Amino acid sequence: PRDIKHYKDNIFILDESNPCFHIYNRDLVLQQSVVTRGEGQQVRDPWFFFIDNFGNILITDPGSDSILILNSEFEFIHKISVSLPTGITMDRDDRIIVTSHALQNCLQP
Numbered sequence: 686p687r688d689i690k691h692y693k694d695n696i697f698i699l700d701e702s703n704p705c706f707h708i709y710n711r712d713l714v715l716q717q718s719v720v721t722r723g724e725g726q727q728v729r730d731p732w733f734f735f736i737d738n739f740g741n742i743l744i745t746d747p748g749s750d751s752i753l754i755l756n757s758e759f760e761f762i763h764k765i766s767v768s769l770p771t772g773i774t775m776d777r778d779d780r781i782i783v784t785s786h787a788l789q790n791c792l793q794p
Contacts, residue, residue: 692736699744704731706742706759719759728753735773735781745770747786 686707688699695716696709705720721728721744730748737743740757745767752765752773769787776782 687731688733690734690736692740697734697736697742699731699734701731704728721753721755721759732770733772735775737775737779743773743781745773745783747771752781752783 686698687701690697694711696711696713698707698709700707703720705718707718708716710716721731728744728746728749730746732745732747734742734744741762742755742757742759744753744755746753747769750766750768750770752767752770753761754763754765756762765781767783767785769785770783771786772784774782
């Protein structure tokens with residue numbers, strides 16, 4: 686596992702080896718495992734993720750030089766090109782903030 690987040694009484698664990706999400710309830714009982722897909726293909730090399738206020742999942746994928754955005758049903762919505770993205774979060778104004786290994790800096794795509 687590479688990253689973990691708490692969202693609406695569930696624990697989301699990003700497993701980069703498959704790649705997939707394992708979703709556990711508050712009692713740490715596995716509820717489901719979901720393979721992540723973007724543009725009809727699996728995410729190549731997921732590092733970190735963030736879940737926004739709408740339940741959308743933003744995944745940094747340095748293997749494809751992008752951030753993939755999935756809806757709460759894990760369906761592909763959008764792809765943002767970023768050179769070697771690593772960490773990801775949002776500020777209080779819902780702006781995406783990403784760290785880039787290539788740029789050695791933070792940026793807003």
